[in-house]
Amino acid sequence: MQARKLPDGKHLTCTLIDRTERKKAEDALHEKSQELEKTNLALEQLATVFTHVREGVIITDPEGTILDVNQAFCRISGYEREEVIGRNPRLLKSGEHGPEFYALMWQTLAEQGHWSGEILNRHKNGGLLPIVLTISAVRSGTGAVRHYVALHTDISALKEHQKQLELLAHYDTLTGLPNRKLFDDRLQQAIVHGKRHEQSLAIAYIDLDGFKSVNDTFGHDAGDQLLKVIAARMQAALRESDTIARFGGDEFVVILEDLGTTHASTAYIKRLLTAAAQPVDYQGQTLQVSSSIGVAFFAPSDTLAADQLLRQADQAMYQAKLLGKNCCHIYDPEEDQALPIHHQQGSENPSSPDS
Structure with missing residues (x-):
């Protein structure tokens, strides 16, 4: 309120000013200023995350045109930022996924607003790039899609680690050949294949003759080298469709x-x-062994289980040892059934002939 004395000196005039609207406007302006400050702070935080996060980030418009990517994406994909801005993420497609894969992805995005899963992308250098991809739709207040944000997590190291574990679980560390576990799987598959296609198969059980003498005379390093060389030679003597596995020690089995x-x-x-009989050079020394091989056959009409077939080949190998070694013996059910099993669950039978 403002007061002013009139010229007669007896009266005053008063003016009332309503500042309510102004106060409201000032309060609203202050509130907007605080909101803007919070928004700017949030944007700064998002920018920091965008820049420093380890995951690759792609931001696209609703049509899929790339608006921005971070440095992690460039590091993972091999592309520079300028190479992808304005393009579509399809440039990363590897060709390893069919149309149905992407159809399901977009259907899930439309229904749930997000999608996550493993995908094989194509690196700029042409190599395959395993990624865990998470895509989220960013919507406006009206529900319309404004952007898509895609997070790329490089799992190449994890896949390589899994591959190494797979090798340790299924392959012999010394020779690189399949181990007993993988052999058993392949034998089961071979029997099913043989029955389906009416083809016979053979199991050859191989035990090296004189290997213990090599170990005793030249040491275990020499024995290991001998095993590696002979394993490679035997593998080269077979077809790609055949399997040779190492059961441990100096024993190998072939399908x-x-x-x-x-x-x-x-x-x-x-x-x-x-x-097996060819000499092996080791530090100027000549290492030489031979092999005893037992063979058992499986015909399409047979009802033998895989372990029974393997047992027959094992018994036939024992007979080859008895016959003088460096030879092959084919399993004869009438003559060989009573023979002991040379190899049982990875250990030698004490009564087996000296190898």
């Missing part, structure tokens, strides 16, 4: 698939005998 007749295995058995 010969798709044999039209039992005689078809003869050439491969001879090659295996030759591969």
